[in-house]
Amino acid sequence: MSDTHVLPPFPEEPHRHQPTAPAAAPPPPPRRRRGGLAAAALATVLVGGAAGFAGAAAYDGLAGDDTTAFGSRAETSKVVDTGDQPAADGSSEAVAEKVLPSVVRIVVDGSQGQGSGSGVILSSDGKILTNAHVVEGAGEGAEMTVSFNDGSHAPATVVGVDSLTDTAVIQAEDVDGLTPATIGTSGNVDVGQDVVAVGSPFGLDATVTTGIVSALDRPVNVGTDSEGNATVYPAIQTDAAINPGNSGGPLVDTDGNVIGINSSIRTSTSGATGQGGSIGLGFAIPIDEVMPIVDQLVAGDTPTHALIGVSVRDNPSNDGGAVVPDGAAVGEVTAGSAADDAGLEAGDVITKVDDQLITSSDELVATVRGYRPGDEVELTYRRDGEEQTTTITLGSDAEASAG
Template sequence: MTDYETRPIMPPPAPYGEQPPPRRGRGPITASVLVGALVLGGGAGVAGAAAWQEWGGDGSATNGGTGSSASIPVADTGDSPAPAGSVEQVAAEVLPSVVKINVVGEEQGQPASGSGSGIILSEDGTILTNNHVVELAEGGGEISVSFENGDEAAAEILGADPLTDTAVIRAEDVSGLTEATIGKSGNLDIGQSVVAVGAPFGLDSTVTSGIVSALDRPVSVGTDAEGQSTTYPAIQTDAAINPGNSGGPLVDMSGAVVGINSSIRTTGESTGQGGSIGLGFAIPMDEVMPVVEQMLAGDTPTHARLGISVSDVEQQAGELPSEGAQVQEVTPGSTADDAGLERGDVITRIDDTLITGADSLVATIRSYRPGDEVTLTYRRGGDEERTTLVLDSDAS
């Protein structure tokens, strides 16, 4: 039994924009529409220039038809060095460590393609990205990586972990790449300035900025064939994140990577890929780096577990909503079973973290490692109880 909510996961009324397979094939369509718009704009510009040459003769500016020429002064303010800690300075430092990832493969027996972003971890081509960016290439697809200087290289998957939506790939026959600086997401504060870098809609080397809007936001973006959910305690930001930003870095103002941009919230009003509405989510680096290190070592990633299935708290008619995660089933022999948890118990805290629902519990447990000791607070029959337990591992 794995740690996931037992109630069916229905598509949320405002779905996350950058999700695994169902949306993956739409990226090229959106990008082609965007390119069409750019071409149309360019065509209009050319037509305007042709008309000006036809009407204006030699192209000199005229004033009211009097024939007198006019000159518009241009101020040359110079290219000043970027101030330390500015978005400009951070962008200059981080851009060489960010790549665009293109993937082709098959989906439901049909050719499909997509694109995303990645973070360079080593000078010889090890790159961190989202699992949902590259999973299309599993089983015979192809991956190519475009670097900030315009170079390209083929790449292969070294490891992937759907539960944390992370993957590590390696670009072939490259060297001397600029490694990203990995920071501590635990140092972030709400309201702190951050910068997102990636290739939204295929537009590589795109930089946006904003603030940390919230921390430890439970974000669930789907389940696998075994019912295990991809849920994590996200960094929420209003920095513009769009389809194609997935796998790229969210960095603090020192240029250190504190998160992996992974999903967005949309209004649900469009049938196509949604755009940024200021609700973007990044996987925090502190929680995911142990899994990344396992993949780099060639190991199968492991995750902490309680050994229960849970749901949001069942509400009785006429009662106000109640926060917590309600136990639906306890796996015999699990750490939760040994601690005496029972069906119907409502878990309200893990250590000092408030548990608001099923996703909140799963996201919080995912932030720990197997073998960690935690204090669990729960309600049973109106009484509040506490127990300390050591988290299990999902290793087979």
């Protein structure tokens, strides 16, 4: 049974299983030998080397080879000094050299236990980006410690958390001179391009894995917040190995620019501990979606998110006998919302936002979350079997909360 879930903070000091060594095979029973064979065997051990050379010389003579001994023709392994070659531009080695100083391990110790995740340095004075579920996982009043690439440590406090985008910013205390990561643009990412993931899977800090971008705009639903709002985002899917403890670490391009924050994985089984391992299906939150939230958290503001102002559900369609998802069906339109202003009605089926096809309610929510309040988008929808389009100016959940 498959399951998509956020990467839980990896519990510290995991049990390490030591496999039992197999019992040694009993020695073979002694064999009876005829008299004189033992002495002959001993003689063979003592003179075997000479006998071998003599045999080789005889063969070489018959073959017409001028070499008279096997040993004179044997080649041995050469030991060479390869030197410390500079990393090639765009190589995984070059990426690691650039990114590792900007990635940290975060250990959280609270009333609900101890775990660890990863983070990305945003400023030289210690502001660090990570996942909300990393800092929230240990409960209220948890203590945090950040471990840097040079081996130093510092306590940290929470600056702000946004559960809807699984984003958090923390502040490492009494530090300076840190190396901030270079923030890239996820909107320029293409399927198939090489990427590198960096973090602390299973507590193994400074771990680098490589892969490609497997898909874009993959709607990932990892649960709901305390108010029942879904944490859904249009993920970058990658086959770079991502495991528990990688949460909050960066997914970067071959120039070392952060294009996403690793957050969740798909597993074939949850296991006894609820922590499945990598099967090559990892998901990162696009950095273009994360950074506006980061700016608001650092400024001390309440994060805002774009919304249409409708409740939606999946719209299953019968296609040749098979039930397939086909758009997001509008259940209710909030009065005075962006959807209401654009003329949407209950029963409409939204099938596209700009050029992004919508096949499910999660995909609609994830796609809209990729925009900011005030953005204009074109919605395509079906009403009574007829396709229609409308331009809508996205609202803000801040307005909804105020209302």
